[in-house]
Amino acid sequence: MTTVVVTGATGNVGRHVVSELGRRGIPHRALTRNLERATAVLGPGADLGQGDFTDRDSLRAAFAGAEQAFLSCANDPRQVENAANAIEAAATAGVRQSVLLSTVGAEVGRRRRSPISTAASSSACARRGSLSWFSGPAS
Ligand SMILES: NC(=O)c1ccc[n+]([C@@H]2O[C@H](COP(=O)([O-])OP(=O)(O)OC[C@H]3O[C@@H](n4cnc5c(N)ncnc54)[C@H](OP(=O)(O)O)[C@@H]3O)[C@@H](O)[C@H]2O)c1
Numbered sequence: 001m002t003t004v005v006v007t008g009a010t011g012n013v014g015r016h017v018v019s020e021l022g023r024r025g026i027p028h029r030a031l032t033r034n035l036e037r038a039t040a041v042l043g044p045g046a047d048l049g050q051g052d053f054t055d056r057d058s059l060r061a062a063f064a065g066a067e068q069a070f071l072s073c074a075n076d077p078r079q080v081e082n083a084a085n086a087i088e089a090a091a092t093a094g095v096r097q098s099v100l101l102s103t104v105g106a107e108v109g110r111r112r113r114s115p116i117s118t119a120a121s122s123s124a125c126a127r128r129g130s131l132s133w134f135s136g137p138a139s
Pocket of ligand 1: 007008009010011012013014031032033034037038051052053054072073074075101102
């Protein structure tokens with residue numbers, strides 16, 4: 001069975017994805033910057049990978065061996081770059097299927113620095129990536 005990497009795994013959305021993957025017995029790796037905090041959130045049995053969206057090497061290590069990914073990238077002024085780094089790491093690792101979580105109100109053309117607008121840009125970035133199968137918003 002393939003391994004699914006989940007980014008934003010300790011967040012409001014990601015923690016439920018991790019929980020559901022675990023419930024279904026699907027191998028997965030939960031990305032976090034802080035292993036101790038992630039263990040507190042996800043439980044002692046969680047399979048964790050340490051990485052930061054701003055550190056490409058850490059992302060490549062965290063995605064190694066994965067074939068699928070759920071990409072949740074936190075609202076941040078650098079959200080587009082962060083998502084691009086995650087997409088690049090996933091593609092480099094050989095991930096062929098991914099879901100990129102968008103944001104309510106995501107829309108190309110909104111104010112450049114709005115963290116909301118970045119989700120749409122991230123989606124466009126993902127479609128330009130080398131992933132063969134991608135699920136995300138149409139905008
Ligand atoms: N909440 C909702 O109902 C909802 C609905 C639809 C879409 N969204 C969108 O989904 C995205 C995530 O929302 P959320 O509410 O789940 O997030 P959240 O609760 O704020 O959690 C943020 C997550 O991102 C991780 N993170 C933050 N900065 C990081 C970095 N530099 N490198 C690696 N990981 C980093 C955090 O991991 P660590 O702290 O463990 O490192 C944490 O797991 C946002 O873009 C949001 O707009 C949210």
